[in-house]
Amino acid sequence: LSLADWRRDSVNTLVHGLYSLVKSIKPHVKVGISPFGIWKPGHPHTIHGLSSFDSLYADSKKWLELGWVDYLSPQLYWEIDPPQQSYPALLDWWLQQNKMNRHLYTGNYASAIVVKSWPVNELVRQVQLSRDRRDQLSLGNVFFSAKTFSHNTHRIGDTFKSGEYSTPALQPEMTWLTAPAPSSPQNVRASADFKLYWSSDSSHTVRSWAVYALRADVWELVHVLNRDTMEVGVQGGYYAVRGVNRLGKESDAVTVHVDDIYVGVVGK
CATH class of the missing domain: 2.60.40.10 (Immunoglobulins)
Known part of the structure; x- marks a missing residue:
């Protein structure tokens, strides 16, 4: 193995071993990872940027393809429109790698409304795009940082509470995991x-x-x-x-x- 391949193999061994160990002790515990949002530049073809595979030695595509996670939250910390790091293009690419039908909870860059002056509506539109792909197991969103919501920065909390998050929701069922069936009230x-x-x-x-x-x-x-x-x-x-x-x-x-x-x- 080359040094780079050895590093990737070591990370893969850790990820697979962690998943297997957790399931052997507590099969109901959900295991997830939030990797950098670009696996490799050119995947999909319009995408440019840091390579998770080559620079971070993280073959996150493999973890999802082989079902070594119960959910993946790729950090898609970019806007919708720029083609070099397009939120929907990357989201669609990740969904296409989901051969084991795991859950995808996209990572969204809420702090960008402060550090990059994004409008709150950019994040609203991203959530809408994620929801449009429910049938492909795009089943939620994870925001960094939660402080923007707890502090209601630029009224982001109010905006979502009155719009996309105006009703309660249940965690999507993970049908491949086992736990005792719930009793009726x-x-x-x-x-x-x-x-x-x-x-x-x-x-x-x-x-x-x-x-x-x-x-x-x-x-x-x-x-x-x-x-x-x-x-x-x-x-x-x-x-x-x-x-x-x-x-x-x-x-x-x-x-x-x-x-x-x-x-x-x-x-x-």
Whole structure:
């Protein structure tokens, strides 16, 4: 091996060994890596910049292709339009390497609204582009740095809260991992003061609770609650409560009808 090949092989051994070790001890634990966003210049053909493969000795394409991660968050810290480092071009390229159908949660450069004077709308558009590719397992976004949101820099938090992130969301299920199936909620009931209550069994399979409301014949997720919170205020209408396990798998639903005349359990 050349020195460069030896270095890459050493990193590959570490990545594969880490994934295998984690799965041998706790199969449910999710393993992910956030690599530099360009694997090699010319991949795709318009892309220029630092080579992760040659300069960082990181063959991140191989990790994704062989399923050595449960999710990958490539750092696509560039704008949409410039062809030399195009956000959508790179996103599409990474999705094409996903032979094992892992999850892709794109890394986005939120700090660029300060250090590079990006408009907040650049990041909004990037999230929209990521969501347009859901069917290719583009299933989320990871922002650096979170301080821009916690400090609401340039009102980025307000913008996303009123737009792309105006509704709650569940973690996408990782179907290739194994964990006990979540139990359905027990003793689901609605009170006259418009609250839902329920309880949990003793199996400890539930990590969170998902509450749905029926609106215009569509079930919409309205609340995601931690496993110790088993009550929530509601309005009139039909609601469904599901348990969710640590891998994002949901239980069968228990449905409740709430109105001014009758409050009760409809059924599973």
